[in-house]
Amino acid sequence: MHSLKRTAAIALIRIPSPLGLAGDSSYRGPVLFNPGGPGGSGVEAVLSLGEAITSVIGPEFDLVSFDPRGVNHSTPQVSFFKSEPERAAFDFSATALNMDANSFDEVPGRWARMQVLGRLAKDRDTGILNYLTTDNVARDMLSIVQAHGRENLVYWGVSYGCILGSTFAAMFPDKVERLVLDGVPDVEGYYDMDFSNSVLDADRALQTFFDGCAAAGPNLCAFHSPTPSAIKDRLSALSASLIEQPVPAYSPSLPKYGVLDYVTLQRALFSVLYAPYELFPLLAQGLKALEEGDGSLVYQLAEPLATEAVVAIGCTDADPVEDGPEEMRAYAERISGISTFSHIMASYRLGCRSSSGWKIHPNNFRGPISGNTSFPMLIIGNTADQITPLAMAKKLAIGFPGSVVLTQDSPGHTSFNAPSECTLGHVQRYFQNGTLPEECIVCNVTAPLFPPPSNASDLAKRMGRRECNSLADIAQRLRNINKRHLFAI
Numbered sequence: 001m002h003s004l005k006r007t008a009a010i011a012l013i014r015i016p017s018p019l020g021l022a023g024d025s026s027y028r029g030p031v032l033f034n035p036g037g038p039g040g041s042g043v044e045a046v047l048s049l050g051e052a053i054t055s056v057i058g059p060e061f062d063l064v065s066f067d068p069r070g071v072n073h074s075t076p077q078v079s080f081f082k083s084e085p086e087r088a089a090f091d092f093s094a095t096a097l098n099m100d101a102n103s104f105d106e107v108p109g110r111w112a113r114m115q116v117l118g119r120l121a122k123d124r125d126t127g128i129l130n131y132l133t134t135d136n137v138a139r140d141m142l143s144i145v146q147a148h149g150r151e152n153l154v155y156w157g158v159s160y161g162c163i164l165g166s167t168f169a170a171m172f173p174d175k176v177e178r179l180v181l182d183g184v185p186d187v188e189g190y191y192d193m194d195f196s197n198s199v200l201d202a203d204r205a206l207q208t209f210f211d212g213c214a215a216a217g218p219n220l221c222a223f224h225s226p227t228p229s230a231i232k233d234r235l236s237a238l239s240a241s242l243i244e245q246p247v248p249a250y251s252p253s254l255p256k257y258g259v260l261d262y263v264t265l266q267r268a269l270f271s272v273l274y275a276p277y278e279l280f281p282l283l284a285q286g287l288k289a290l291e292e293g294d295g296s297l298v299y300q301l302a303e304p305l306a307t308e309a310v311v312a313i314g315c316t317d318a319d320p321v322e323d324g325p326e327e328m329r330a331y332a333e334r335i336s337g338i339s340t341f342s343h344i345m346a347s348y349r350l351g352c353r354s355s356s357g358w359k360i361h362p363n364n365f366r367g368p369i370s371g372n373t374s375f376p377m378l379i380i381g382n383t384a385d386q387i388t389p390l391a392m393a394k395k396l397a398i399g400f401p402g403s404v405v406l407t408q409d410s411p412g413h414t415s416f417n418a419p420s421e422c423t424l425g426h427v428q429r430y431f432q433n434g435t436l437p438e439e440c441i442v443c444n445v446t447a448p449l450f451p452p453p454s455n456a457s458d459l460a461k462r463m464g465r466r467e468c469n470s471l472a473d474i475a476q477r478l479r480n481i482n483k484r485h486l487f488a489i
Contacts, residue, residue: 006127010140011073013043015050015063029150030064031057031431032141036159036183036414038134038317039309041072049416053156056424057431061154064144068137069128071309076126078312080117090117092304098263099332099346102243107332107350108325114350118357121312125360132313135365138168142175152177152374154431158414159183159388162379163190166369166396173371178431182380183388183414184396191366193318193352199339202386205273206340207232208411208449209280216450223284238290239265247290249299260295268302270341273386274413280449305347315352316360323353341386370399377403378430378437380423384411404436410445418445 020027033053035045042065046053054063070078081087097110121129141164145153154177157165162181169176186197210228213221225231239262246261258264268286272279279301286297315321323331332346352358377400381393390407397403406426410418422443429435 008069008128008131009075010069010144011043011067011075012144013046013050013065015046015054017062018059020062026060028060029154030062030145030148031154031156031178032144033063033065033155034068034157034161034164035065036161037071037309038068038160038163038313039071039078039307040160042066042068043073056428057156058428061431062148064148066140066144068132068313069140070132070312076128078128078132078308079126080121080124080308080312082124087308092306097305097347097350098343099328099350100263100266100343101333101336102262104329104332107329110350111325111328111353115353115357117311117351118315118353118359121308122359129312129316129360130362132316133362133364134164134167134313134317135171137164138171141168142172145175151175154178156180156427157182158416160185162388162396163187165377166400167365167367169373169377169400170367170369170371171365173373176373176375176377178375178434179373179377180380180427180430181377181393181396182416183385184379184381184393185388186392187369187396188367190314191318191369193314193321193349195345195348196335196338196342197389197392198345198387199341199389200391201384201389202270202273202339202341205276205384205386205411206269208276208384209272209283210235212276212280212449213284216448220450220452221281221284222288234291235287238287247293247295249295251294251296254296254300256300257296258299260290260299264302265290265298266341267305267344268298270344270386271301271303273411275417276412276449277410277418277445277447281451284450305344306351311351312360314348315358316362317364317366318352319366320361321349321352321358323349368399369396373400373402375434376400376436378427379403379405380415380427381405381407382412382415382417383407383409383442385413386411387413404439406437407440407442408445409442411449418447420445 017027033046034042046063046065050063057063067074081090141153152175153168155165162184165179165181166187169179189195189197210231213224213231214226214228218224223231225234242260242262242265246259249260250257272283283301286301290298328350331349332343335342335346379393379397381390383390393405397405406423408415408420408423412418415423420443426437
């Protein structure tokens with residue numbers, strides 16, 4: 001932890017290379033993997049995705065991941081609260097942090113509440129908060145590589161993992177052997193605590209629900225209307241009705257209950273856009289039920305807006321935020337025209353005000369995030385990713401000469417949401433022999449957004465198989481593992 005008084009334990013997981021175990025000379029060391037966050041668990045990700053990932057990178061490599069400082073299995077763990085009831089009472093929900101224009105009158109109260117969180121975090125800090133920063137995690141990655149007897153990093157980062165990977169590349173440009181960055185946030189915006197560019201493609205992603213539902217027909221999409229515009233109008237009517245009258249969300253067969261209001265619906269829509277191939281059919285069922293007065297299913301889809309790790313790492317990494325309530329409101333109004341989901345991005349800024357709230361601001365490396373790496377990077381972006389738009393992949397590539405952007409033509413967050421044989425083939429060739437795709441390559445995804453029931457049955461059979469015999473098999477396995485833990489703020 002770079003301290004004489006305190007230490008931390010970093011939880012690691014490894015799927016060893018069979019060639020390495022056999023002492024084969026073709027063994028090539030570890031590929032480090034980070035699933036996103038900040039605050040995502042690399043240990044849990046490898047337990048879920050490890051077999052499929054190793055099938056892509058090849059038997060020459062170990063697959064290694066870790067829980068970053070303060071996260072999950074690593075110790076000490078970030079925690080602002082002394083008990084689960086206290087944590088639940090604070091409430092990280094979308095409603096509690098809402099910066100939507102319909103509730104601007106409540107921003108001063110929410111602003112004050114997040115100042116309490118900052119003070120709580122400082123008073124209950126176990127000594128780790130100053131050391132959570134992304135640049136320290138990048139140093140940890142170099143230490144992991146060196147512990148394997150290697151000097152250069154081979155890495156696959158997803159979402160926030162792209163911030164981590166690109167920060168490593170800026171800090172240690174001569175230590176890059178292979179670097180795949182998949183689903184690139186606005187790295188500059190992350191360190192500035194300005195996420196307005198994150199939702200550049202969010203409305204485009206939502207449009208794929210309208211288009212896909214209309215094309216699927218009423219048997220496959222429960223919220224079907226003959227045209228995409230008609231489906232969009234029905235959703236708009238539902239949203240407007242919830243401003244006037246929220247609805248109960250309760251079913252004895254479902255784990256969560258509460259009240260579905262306008263803000264929670266927006267958060268549910270945004271959450272679904274992380275994994276549309278998995279969740280669009282469920283969203284359609286929920287919206288149909290909502291028209292009939294039952295908000296239970298849609299309520300299940302609304303994920304929390306933040307976690308302690310997201311706040312702790314994001315606020316500590318970023319430049320100090322000095323906005324008061326009026327400045328917060330002005331910021332939300334200024335970015336509101338970018339997307340219908342811009343208010344979600346404004347909410348993240350709410351938790352990081354410095355002078356009377358978040359106090360942890362070490363002198364960490366914040367860029368510039370650029371450099372001439374010892375080997376060029378492979379950068380992947382989807383055409384309709386609601387939180388890491390394709391433009392940010394292209395922006396990052398400009399700062400690292402020689403890097404190539406591979407485009408995947410699909411909605412959803414990162415290529416993991418809907419892997420294609422084309423994308424996986426390029427990743428495999430890059431890891432195996434350093435081959436980069438040509439400029440302007442676009443990879444397609446063949447899976448339907450609203451699959452017929454027979455496909456779902458075939459899917460279950462495929463998921464039960466222990467083997468991955470081809471890139472098609474690998475893509476199918478990745479597509480149908482729940483990957484909502486791969487995310488970025």
